[in-house]
Amino acid sequence: MNQEKIGKFIAECRKENGYTQASLAEKLGITDRAVSKWETGKSMPDASIMLELCELLKINANELLTGEHIIMDNYKEIAEQNLVEMRTQEEKANKKLMKAERFLTILTIVASLALIISGALIAEHNPTIGIILCSLGSLIVFLGIAYAVKMEHDVGYYECPECKTRYVPSMRAVVLAIHYGSTRKMRCPHCNKKGYHKKVMTK
Numbered sequence: 001m002n003q004e005k006i007g008k009f010i011a012e013c014r015k016e017n018g019y020t021q022a023s024l025a026e027k028l029g030i031t032d033r034a035v036s037k038w039e040t041g042k043s044m045p046d047a048s049i050m051l052e053l054c055e056l057l058k059i060n061a062n063e064l065l066t067g068e069h070i071i072m073d074n075y076k077e078i079a080e081q082n083l084v085e086m087r088t089q090e091e092k093a094n095k096k097l098m099k100a101e102r103f104l105t106i107l108t109i110v111a112s113l114a115l116i117i118s119g120a121l122i123a124e125h126n127p128t129i130g131i132i133l134c135s136l137g138s139l140i141v142f143l144g145i146a147y148a149v150k151m152e153h154d155v156g157y158y159e160c161p162e163c164k165t166r167y168v169p170s171m172r173a174v175v176l177a178i179h180y181g182s183t184r185k186m187r188c189p190h191c192n193k194k195g196y197h198k199k200v201m202t203k
């Protein structure tokens with residue numbers, strides 16, 4: 001601990017916060033002589049008033065003992081801010097993908113139903129074209145649903161209702177799972193319990 005550096009730092013923070021040695025001393029219930037001793041590095045503030053002093057100087061105990069503003073604290077704040085922003089962006093992007101997936105599913109069902117129904121109607125007069133239309137319709141259903149399931153698997157995470165673990169399941173688990181909407185009955189990789197796992201957009 002560099003007492004001189006700490007002393008200079010105390011003086012600097014005191015001035016920044018608009019205190020004189022006397023007014024700071026009064027706030028702390030000590031003599032201005034004591035404040036002067038800290039600032040010249042002759043003594044250190046007692047542990048008993050350190051927290052109060054830090055509060056008045058708007059610094060933390062760590063900074064007081066280091067004798068400088070610690071930028072690492074900002075780093076942490078900024079890092080947290082960035083994390084929140086990243087999550088929001090991921091959530092937005094994932095929500096868009098989920099919407100696209102739902103749209104695709106509906107479009108697939110409508111298009112293939114149209115093909116199958118018209119195929120069935122035409123089959124009476126022209127069996128070959130009827131069969132082709134019906135097969136095409138079935139193929140589109142199959143491909144569309146496979147693609148939608150893959151998209152659902154790739155976007156976001158599933159959350160276990162028991163232990164709240166958020167995870168990406170295997171493609172096989174997603175395909176085989178009973179589901180309603182995007183909630184699927186699966187086994188949790190963390191607590192190993194089976195349950196209905198909800199789709200969530202962020203980890």
Ligand SMILES: [Zn+2]
Pocket residue numbers: 160161162163164165188189190191192193
């Ligand atoms: Zn679990």
